[in-house]
Every structure is written in C-alpha cells, then in structure tokens.
Amino acid sequence: MAAPQKNRSVLLGRLPLPERNHLADALRTETVGGVLLLAAAVAALIWANTPIKDSYESISTFHLGPGALGLNLSVQHWAADGLLAVFFFVAGIELKRELVAGELRDPKAAILPVVAALCGMAIPAVVYTTVASSGGGSFQGWAVPTATDIAFALAVLAVIGTALPSALRAFLLTLAVVDDLFAILIIAVFFTSQLNFVALGFAVLGLAVFRLLLWKGVRGWYVYVPLAVVNWALMYNSGVHATIAGVAMGLMLRCHRHDGERVSPGEHIEHLVRPLSAGLAVPLFALFSAGVSLSGGALSDIFRRPETLGVVLGLVLGKAVGVFGGTWLAARFTRAELNPDLKWPDVLAVASLAGIGFTVSLLIGELAFGDDPVLSGEIKAAVLVGSLIAAVLASILLKLRDNKYKKLCAEEDRDEDQDGIPDIYEQDDPAYHLRMAAILEAKAAEHRRRAEVASGRTTGDDGPA
Template structure:
C-alpha cells in the first residue's frame, strides 16, 4: 500500500537535512532584516529608511536600463542569486531527488497546485470588481517562503518527521517553479526580442562550459552577469536568467571526490543566497508604515484582504484538501507516526509567503506605489497569522516529534548512518 510522507533513503535525507539547515539560518537572517526594516519604517527616522531604499548608486546607467535604486537592485539583482540556487535545486530534484519518480512527485506537485490555485481564486473573488487594477495581484498569495517557514520551525524547536520536512521542501521547490513561470508569462509588460536573444548567447556558453566541467570563475561569473543584464533589458524579469543558468549545471556528473557539479555550486552559492541576498532584499522590501491614517486605509483595501485571506486560508485549505483528496482517491495511508493534524501544521506553515510574494507585488503594482506598500503589509500580516496558527498546531505534537526524531537519528553501530535507514528497504524511487 502507498504511504504518504514516507522517509527517503539516507543519501537523499542527508541532502535535504543540509539544505534545511542552511535555509533555517537564512530564515533567521531574513526575519532579522524584516524586523529591522519594520522598526525603522515606523520610527521617527522613517524618512531616512525611504531615502536609503530609493538611493540610485549609478544614475548614469539609464542607457543600459541599470539606473536602479537600492530596493530595485535587491529585487532584480540579488534575487537573481536566489533564483540561481532555486534553478540548481529544481534540477537536482528532477534528476536525482523525489521529483524524478512520478509516484513520489505526485504528492508535492498536487499539493503545490492546490496551494497556489485556491489562494489565487480567493484573491480574485475579493478583488474581481475592485478598481485600480487590483486583480493584477492575483499571484501574490500563491508563493511559499521556505526560509521563513523553516525559521519558524527552528523557533518552535519542532522535530518535524523527515518525511514531512522533505515534503515541505519539495512543495516549496515546485511552488518556486510555478512562480517563475507566472512571473515570466504574466508579469512581462514589454518584450524586446533582440536583448532576449542576446541573453541566450552567454547562457549557451555558460552551459557549454559547465557541461564540460570547466568551472573557471573568471569566465562563468561574467557570463552570468551578461545574461542577467541582457535579460533585464529584454523586459523579462532578470531573475529568470538565474533560473536558466541553474538549470544548465549538470547534476549526475561527479568529480574525483564524488561530488556533483550542481552540488558544488549549490554548496557555494546557497549561503550567499540565504545569508546575504534574501535578507538584504527583505530589509529593503519589508519597511512598511502602520502608523495613523495609513492603518485605516490598509484594513479596508480589498487587495490587503485578498492577500491575507489567500495566504492564511487559501494555502492551508488548498494544500491540505488536495493531499486529502489524493489519499482518498489512491487509497494511500499516512506513514507511521504521522497524523492529519501534522499535515495541517505544515499546510499552515506554507501560508508564510514573503520573498516571492513581495517580488510579485512589486511587479504587479510597481515598486514604491501606494498599493505596493499595502501588499507588503498584507504579506506580513498573512504570514504572521499563518505562523502563529502553525505554532499552535505543531507545538501540541512537539513531544511526539521529539520521540520520532530520536528514533530517526539513533546510530547504535556508529557507522554514521542512522539505524532506521538500515532496518527498512529504501523507497522504490531510490532503488
């Protein structure tokens, strides 16, 4: 009988654990950046925060479409590093991870689709008749921020079973894939064909070099920057270049130390993404004012209501409901020790949207616009509410999680491989 949230084999479990560890640290820095921005934006010195975020370091870059302020450099530039790591992660999942097997991939893919479709429906239901182009923000509540969610887990000290942790990570990866497609297809206002075709040239050279195992930083980094610049000039969001470059890196080809090239790239760039790119973006994007009359306009804006409701209710019901229906129609059962309330907690965690939600908000309504400020407030409120509700659900089961964690990490023979991964055969997908 098929079991949902079954633990992966030990090699895959190690990779997932390493990724989650890095993302948890990055999530803590992301939270710190967001808190500092909020405090600063609501302090007597709020004008200096606005001045900093709107500072243009290169005013003469208009001919190359690079006369961007610091907030735009963070959204278009630093997040390209984040999406490069996402591209590496997606490639690994499709080639060597859970997504390579259709049976194991079905669960996170179905859950991700449900968790993106329902928030969009809720948002449109609230905003379809609203003015000011409000329906354009339909995709804002569809994204899950894995770093933020894992930071909440770390604060809770929750020893969530490895099968559910892997599900949350894979769900977020699939979520990112769909978000990339949404950005490219629905938030490209103008398209310049010549720069777009030009971007394919450095991407092709980059692909040729990495496929041949040539990892010359003095060649790859300029190629990546060139691809980013041309993609930005084309009108397609520049972060798409990061994803395409990540897709180009081979996964299975290994060096003499047994490491895949994608694994090496991810090991080097994930700390930069989680420790620098995303926290700086959070700091420059999350500074929204909740003072005085501004607060009254927030609570009545249908955009705010649609985003908050989509994150809190849409994400949770979409993920939980689609998973339950999949289990019902396939006659699958939950893995040993896991209950439906555990899935409810994970589904609530997935309602924590931040990085990609804020990015889509800027693309939908324009950075610095009044509605963009409302989007930031709505994303923060919806994410905080989802985090609090998830905390209530998960803390109730924390003692059970701790016992499961002790079983999964016990290594009586001292060979470095937990005994639970030796007592039972590996899942079919890893044989």
C-alpha cells in the first residue's frame, strides 16, 4: 500500500485562467501608473532643484478648502490625505479580492506571502532601529522602510523589459497587498493623533450606512460618492488617518460573483477606479511629496545621519533579506512550496524589488517627522535614494534571470492548437489531446511529403517540382 502523501500548496504555481487574465489587466494598469509615478517623481525633483523651486514650495503649501469643516488643507496635504484615500480604496478592494478569490483564500497557500510580507516589514524595522540606536538617532521613523510600492516596482519591470512569469508577478502583487494591509494597520495604530470621538462615531455610522446600502443592493454613483466623501471628511476630523476610510469602504465591497454575474461589484468598481488611482491620485501625490533638495551636501548627509541611513539600509538590505528569508522559512517549515520551474534567485530578485518603498514610505515619513520639516525632507530623500538603489540591484538580478523568464513565459503562452487558450490550461481536456494529435499527424505528414520531394530530387526521379 502506498504511503500517504502530504498535500503541499504550490505557491507561484499555475494560476486559473480567469485569475491570470484579471491579474494581467491589473498589472497593465499598475505598470502604466508606475511609469506615470516615476515621471511625476522626476518632475518633482527637477522642479524642487531648479531656480523656480520657490514656486514649488508656494504651490505645495497653498491652503484651500472649507475651514469651518476642518478641511482648510495645503495642496500637499490634500494629495497625501485626500488623493491617497483613492489609492487605499483600491488597495482595500485588492485585499478583499485576494481573500475571497486570490492566493489568500487558501490558508495553506496564504502562509507563504503572509510570512514573507511580515518578515519583509519586521527586518527593515529592526535594521532601522539598530542603525538609529547605534547613532543616537530618533526611533520615530522605524516604519518608513517597511512599505513596498507595487506600482513603482512594476514600472521597473516595464522599463527593463523583463518577461517575468505571471505566477511570479502574482506573488509580487499578493506580497504587496499583504504589505499594504500591515502598512494600513501601522498607520492606524501608530500614527493616529488625539482622537475626536464624536467625529469618529459619525465616521463609523457613515461606514455602517455605506455597508447597509451595499447589502440592500442600492446602485448609483450619486449615492456612494457623496457618502464616501462625507465618510472621508469625518475620518480625517476624527484624528484617524483619512486613508483608513478608503480602505474600510474597499473591504466592504462584494468581490465574489453570484450566478449569472460576469464580474462582481468589487471587480467592476476596481476596474473603474484603478485608472483614477494609478493615473492621477498617486502621481499627484508623488509630485507634491517627492520634491526635496538633492544637493551634494544633502546626498552625503543621507549616509551620515542615523535616521536616513537606517531608511536606506532598511529598504535595500532589510526588505531583500526579510522577504527572501520569510519565503524560505515558509517553504521550509510549512506545507507551502515553490513551483519546481522557479528557482530561489527568482525570489531574491523579487525580494529586492520589494525594497522600492516609494508612495507609502513617503507618507509614513511625513507622518513620523511632520513636526521637523528639515528631517522630514531628508527622510524623503533617503526614501528616494534607497528605492533607487533597490531598483538598480533588482534590475541586475532580473537581467541575470532574463532567459529563464522568457522560457517560462513562452511555455505559459504556447497555443499549438490556436484556440486562444494557452495549452497549459488544457492539458487535462480530452478534446485538447484529440486536437493536438491531429496537429502532430498533420505535421508528420508534411514532414514525410517534404522528405519524399527531397528524395525524388536527389535520385533524379520525376517527382513534383
């Protein structure tokens, strides 16, 4: 009698075709958004380091909004507290979808990305704390290097043209979703100012109304958009960071499909809002947050000051070691395992990409050092430098694996029977094997015909021309 086999969950394995198509659409939008984010960051740096830098400061600090409602904010704050709520709303939908339809729906499969994300946040925090304590610096920025910017990471992949397998890209996206979840918790727990319980109570009530309307099946953007704005404003005035309202509303959307539905409401709304997030909200946040002075003295100070050095080392070293080490530990000591077609250098390359911590790292830096504008600017510069170094190192590793990636992608996309469905998804379909047998027989017949023609020409027989 054969010994029972352990059921291991293969993470980074072949995704179901609908999940793969959804992932491809999401990645295309994120990649375009990442390129726009990169362009906005470069524009901000140029603007803040040229003779017209005073105009950048004037626009960033210009206040507008109804003061009676506690919303007379600077342009920079509107970008960080308002526009990023859209980004976190999409992150909430992504998290909900991963929980009900993605890798996180299976606890055994979810172990690996969750452990990798946790280690990928804990180790950078330890690195920052160690560097800051050894140099007598502030511990306030411990959370700055813990975040991963998925849009920026995918933009790097698009720029260097690496053909990552879809499953490995799925791991990066899943890792970033879990990373976003814990970043949200960090913001909510550690960077919440003095609470206004009246505003918080009304915010909770507004979210309950939002959930009730969804449960009742009420439709119409003219209902939900004004309610979402009210919930955001109440959350902002409560002392809890306003982006938490976006996450909460995203998590409330239904992301599983009922019978007869082509897409769930969550997927539909994500499809509508994601371009707004990736193409407008995040680039504008980058434009008004990444504009820091990068003079020679400022750049050298990054590697001399303990807080900024801790951020750089946390992103470059801590993230890579944490994500890679967490993945290895989960694969070694749990039932999750890597796809046999993938190698650990692939995971190391993605772990290095996780060190690109742009958007959320800049936000946490502002929250941690908002009362010290000089140090806040230096922390932003450290985030930019650390993310750049991580991107360069990851690009080198990805280029070294380029041939492997291309081979895997070619195998995934192979469609011998030309029916529009990759063959790898049809290997268990009897009809597929019949079609493939017919194709192979036709190819063999063509090969025999060509051999006969060549033989006739060689012997001088009167064969076909």
